[in-house]
Every structure is written in structure tokens, then in C-alpha cells.
Amino acid sequence: MEGFFSVFTVELLNSGIRLATPILLAALGGAICNQAGVLNLALESKMLLGAFVGILAAYYLGNSYGGLLVAMAAGGLLGLLFAFLYHKYRVDLVILAIAFNLIIVELTVFVMRAMFGNVGSWSDPSIVRIPDIQVPLIKDIPFLGPILSGYNIIVYFSWLVTIVMFIVLYKMRGGRHLRAVGENKSAAETVGINAILLQTLALVISGALAALGGAFLSIGHLKLFTRNMSNGRGWIAIAAAMFGVNHPVGVFLASLFFGFADAFSVRVQNVTDLPPNLVKLLPNVATLLVLIIIALRSKIALSMARRRFRSQLRAEEAANPAD
Amino acid sequence: MNNQRFRKLLDSILVPLLAILSGLVVMGILILILKKPLFESYAVLFSKGFGCEAYGNCIFITTLERATPIILTGLSAVVAFRSGMFSIGQEGQYLLGAAAAAWLGYAIHLPPILHPLVLIIAGMLVGAGYGWIPGILKVKLGVNELLATIMLNSIAALIIEYLVQFPMRGDRSTTAHSPVIDESAQLMSFLPGSKWGVGFVIAVIAVIVIFIYLWHTKHGYEQRMAGQSRKFALYGGIHSDNAAIRAMLISGALAGLAGAIEVMGVHRRIMTGFSVGLGFDGLTSAILGQTHPIGVFIVAILFSGLKLGAQLGLQLNLEIPRELGGTIIGFIILFVAAGKLYEESIVRVRDWFTRRRGSNLKGESR
Numbered sequence: 001m002e003g004f005f006s007v008f009t010v011e012l013l014n015s016g017i018r019l020a021t022p023i024l025l026a027a028l029g030g031a032i033c034n035q036a037g038v039l040n041l042a043l044e045s046k047m048l049l050g051a052f053v054g055i056l057a058a059y060y061l062g063n064s065y066g067g068l069l070v071a072m073a074a075g076g077l078l079g080l081l082f083a084f085l086y087h088k089y090r091v092d093l094v095i096l097a098i099a100f101n102l103i104i105v106e107l108t109v110f111v112m113r114a115m116f117g118n119v120g121s122w123s124d125p126s127i128v129r130i131p132d133i134q135v136p137l138i139k140d141i142p143f144l145g146p147i148l149s150g151y152n153i154i155v156y157f158s159w160l161v162t163i164v165m166f167i168v169l170y171k172m173r174g175g176r177h178l179r180a181v182g183e184n185k186s187a188a189e190t191v192g193i194n195a196i197l198l199q200t201l202a203l204v205i206s207g208a209l210a211a212l213g214g215a216f217l218s219i220g221h222l223k224l225f226t227r228n229m230s231n232g233r234g235w236i237a238i239a240a241a242m243f244g245v246n247h248p249v250g251v252f253l254a255s256l257f258f259g260f261a262d263a264f265s266v267r268v269q270n271v272t273d274l275p276p277n278l279v280k281l282l283p284n285v286a287t288l289l290v291l292i293i294i295a296l297r298s299k300i301a302l303s304m305a306r307r308r309f310r311s312q313l314r315a316e317e318a319a320n321p322a323d
Numbered sequence: 324m325n326n327q328r329f330r331k332l333l334d335s336i337l338v339p340l341l342a343i344l345s346g347l348v349v350m351g352i353l354i355l356i357l358k359k360p361l362f363e364s365y366a367v368l369f370s371k372g373f374g375c376e377a378y379g380n381c382i383f384i385t386t387l388e389r390a391t392p393i394i395l396t397g398l399s400a401v402v403a404f405r406s407g408m409f410s411i412g413q414e415g416q417y418l419l420g421a422a423a424a425a426w427l428g429y430a431i432h433l434p435p436i437l438h439p440l441v442l443i444i445a446g447m448l449v450g451a452g453y454g455w456i457p458g459i460l461k462v463k464l465g466v467n468e469l470l471a472t473i474m475l476n477s478i479a480a481l482i483i484e485y486l487v488q489f490p491m492r493g494d495r496s497t498t499a500h501s502p503v504i505d506e507s508a509q510l511m512s513f514l515p516g517s518k519w520g521v522g523f524v525i526a527v528i529a530v531i532v533i534f535i536y537l538w539h540t541k542h543g544y545e546q547r548m549a550g551q552s553r554k555f556a557l558y559g560g561i562h563s564d565n566a567a568i569r570a571m572l573i574s575g576a577l578a579g580l581a582g583a584i585e586v587m588g589v590h591r592r593i594m595t596g597f598s599v600g601l602g603f604d605g606l607t608s609a610i611l612g613q614t615h616p617i618g619v620f621i622v623a624i625l626f627s628g629l630k631l632g633a634q635l636g637l638q639l640n641l642e643i644p645r646e647l648g649g650t651i652i653g654f655i656i657l658f659v660a661a662g663k664l665y666e667e668s669i670v671r672v673r674d675w676f677t678r679r680r681g682s683n684l685k686g687e688s689r
Contacts, residue, residue, distance in 0.1 A: 095656065098656065103653030103657065106648075
């Protein structure tokens, strides 16, 4: 038992937060798309694109922060392409996502091998990893300090995005309009909301965020690019968005859950002989349960509304027997 | 009548055909960017992917071998799509079917013929069971089957990783894999040194069975109607819910079969990274094959030929990275999805033709 509890350390929390960051960024992107009624299953490819473009741009610009910006721009552009094909040519978003998930995983390796020879992964000594920042006052807080401080700028940015997205979606007009579009597109259009613009915006933002999450992997966490580097994190992000019921705060907590499960499974392997994969199973099963609960909730709500309607009808009939 | 039927067929293959051509054009552009010989690349790609140098030295046979699981996962997607279930759970069902076959392959000892049969049935049952979960969740509770199958895929992947690393681990080598299955459980191959064999025959039989099932049986008809319009099906007295669950059972069984065959005929065991996205390959071949069993059959062979040609031809002969094959497949799917782009121009071309034929006719009558 002693060994088991020695797993819980500050390092575990730190690595959990680091592992949660790319998932959180992509999941926030997925959530905003879900809120706008455009299912974005291409988070995986957008992350991978961000990872690849990010490290390339960092290399050619000689500046890793520049790499982050270029990665976000690339992801945003891919999102824009999705929106264009969806709105202009009515291309099915799911099939589009499947196509791009395939294209990006192969094309990134193709370009890497075409540029740098027959290699499995690529890095260059001149590339600088995004440095960690010790936040001045916070780092001195006992206990919380080491947990909240000492990450690179992408981690803090992901927290900022969570807060901003919450404010925009729930406290501002544009966000309410966006959610209205997701709720019922034609109804929203009837009252003069520009649904196409808002859905396009959601896809672009989601592309940029997912790409930043990918760049975190290639120049924020490690310092290299390998084939299929995102390794299913885009799909985990979709799960995290569902688990957090597309609410920024919920998505934040869900992503932390996935990140900690990841960190914990690595730790558990070293300290105890619990199988690590089963720990990772936990958030996935939980997400499936959340899906079931959401479905159940709407089913119950529907049947309750029906019952209410019927009893109302009966009451009215009783009131005017002449009809 | 016959003419009309031909036109319908033409309509359904025109968009995929144009998409494949566009994909090959994209490939040409990428090759030109790399400053490699264009025509030689195409020649090498097709001769290595679909060619036959001599009897017994046929790369096309390897293409057929690699196409086998894609055909089956593609059929699995077809059955699900046709009944209105947008399931992308083939990957998970494939993995669990493979695991069941791999386990029974070394855990029990049976005489030949019986042993493979037991493994195949086990793989299909496990796949069907895993397909049943999203089916019943959808029908009883209204859980979105697309999202549910995404989750079930990652759950299955983690279960396989666990099984391979712990209970089913064969030895303590660096890569985790299960013990090799008994000789009696392995599927026969037709040529020495090749793994193309009974599995492919099973896949062909599956194509025919599914075609007959969907288009020439009552249950299949019900399923297709339920897929096209739930309300219409209900009006006609079809229980869409039953049809959907039946579809998910069949779909899961086919994907599980793919996994079992891959274990019995090719790898003879299961290891980490067992699936290299074969579930998704099936999905894409279903999309490009117009969700038709015969379309899937053709497309699966085309895809594995393109990949093999890129690997053996482009990479080895011309030093073009083999990922070009997968890239082209991705672009082909993209072009199919954007079929509207073609449809507009097809209509325009057809208008132009009919106008011309019309004016010709006028000329003759004069």
C-alpha cells in the first residue's frame, strides 16, 4: 500500500497537467464546434498538422514562438477549408474528417521524408523547446505553487482560452448566437443570425486550437516530429469534449481527467504492477457512460414533456366539454 | 430498360472514377514537385501494385492478400451504413475478433478444419457482440452511434494493449505479442511463400452473401428501407429498430471475421500495434465503393494495390516516400466527398452532349 500511495506526487500532477494540455486545447476546439452544430472529427489531423508545421516553422524562422503562430494559422486555414467545402459544396463533414485524418498522417511523413531523407522522425539541434516559465508570485505559494507554476506559455494559454471561451459562449451575445445555431440552425437564421459565419468561425478557431495542441507536442513537450505524433489524442479530445458536455469548464476538467489517467498509468507501471492500460481505460469508459446519461436525460425530458402536454390537453378538454 | 439500367450504373461509378483520376493527378503534381520522372512513376506504381512478372512471382497476389481484411471491414461498414447506422466501430470489432481468434488459437487444441472453424466463429461472435453494444444503445436509449463507436474503438485498442502485454503475452521479448497459434488453426495459403489463401476466398464468399442478403432477401430489403427512411419503413410495417440491431450484429460479425482471418492467415498471433488503421481503410473503401459490396471489393483491391505499389515500386525504385500511396487514397476520399463538384460539371457536359445530339438529329431529318 505504501508503494501505491507514493505514486501521488507533485511530479505526477505536473506531468498530468502537461499531458492534459494538448487534449484540452483540441477538446475546447471540438466543444465550440459541437456548440455550433458542426461535428468536427478532424481534430486528430489538425493536431498532427500543427505538430508538423509548428516544428518546421520554428526551424525556418529560428523562433519557436513564431512556430506556434504559424501552426495555429495552418490549423485555422484547414478549418476554413472545411467550412468552405461544407457550406459551398455540402460535403459531409464526417467523410471530410475521415479523408483529412488519412491525408495529413501520410502527407506529413511524405513531406518530412522528401525534405530530410528517409527518416522516421526529425529534429534539428537549432530548434529551441518553448521554455517553462516560473510565474513570479504564484510559484512561492506553498503546496499550490509547484503545481500551478513552471509550465510553458501554451499551458497557461490553454487555461486562458478556457476562461475566455466560457465568457464568450455564456455571457456574450455572439456566443449565445453561436449556441443558438447549434441548437436549431434554421430557427437561428430566421431571427437574422448569420449561421454560416458563426459555424465557419467555430471551425477556424477549433482548427487553430487543435493545431496549437499539436505544436505543444512537437516544440512544447518534446523537440521532434515523428510519424503520427498525435497518436489518437485528437480522438481523446473528442471524447473529452463529450465528457465535459461541451461546456468549457467541463471540458477543462474532463481533459485533466484524461491527462492524469495518462500520467498515472505511466507512474503506476514504475511503482506497482497494476496494468497501465486499464488505468487509461477509466476515462474512456466514463465518457461512454456520459454519452448514455446524456441520451437518457433527453429521452426522459421528452417523455415528460409529452406527459405534460397530454395532461394539459385533458385539462382543457375537461374545461370546455362543448368542443 | 437495359439502357436505363446501364445509365444508372454509369451514374453511380462516374463520380468515384473521376475521384480516382483526380487523386492520380494530385499524385502527379507531388511527383513533379519532387522532380522525379512522371510517367515512370505511374508505370512503376501500377506494375508493382497490380502486376505479375511470372507465375509464382506475382505481386498482385500480395495485393489480394492485403485487400482481404479491407474487403471484410468494408463490407461491415456497408451493412451498417445501408441500415442507417453511421457506425465507425469496425476498428474495435476487428481488434476484438482478432484477439478472440488468437487466444483460442493457442489455448485449445483441435484437429485441422475444426480448429479454424471454431476460431472464425469465435471471432465473428465477439465482433457481433461488440457491434451489438452501440446498436442496442442507439435503439433503446438514442445514444449517437457515431460517438459511441469512437469510444468503443479506443476502449478496444486499450483492451488489446492490455491483453497482449499481460494475460496473453507469449514471452518476455521487447515487443509484446501472444504465442503463435497452433498449426492446425492456421489458414492454408495457395502458394508457398505467400499468405494469400483461404482467407481471400472467405472474403469473396462474404461479398456475394452480403450482396444477396441486402438486395435479394426480405430482411435485407427491410434493412435498406430502414436506412433510407425510418418513417417510410415504419409505414410499411418494418421495425427499423430490429433492422438496426440486426445490421450492427452482422456488421460486427464481419469486422470480427476480418480480425480472425488476419490472425489465422497472416500474422498467426496478435501483437501491439496489430491494427494499422484497417478499420478506417474499410470505412473509406465503403465510401468510395458507393456502399455497395461489389464496389467495396474493387476499391479494397485498388487501395491495397496503390499502397503496395507505393511501397515496393515508388520507394524502392525511385526513392519516392511510400506515404504517397496513403496520401493519394486520402485525396480520393476527399474528391468523392466533394462529389457535388463533379456532379455540376457532369450535368453541364451531359447537357452539351444532348444539345449536340439534338442538333445532329435535326440535321439528319432535314
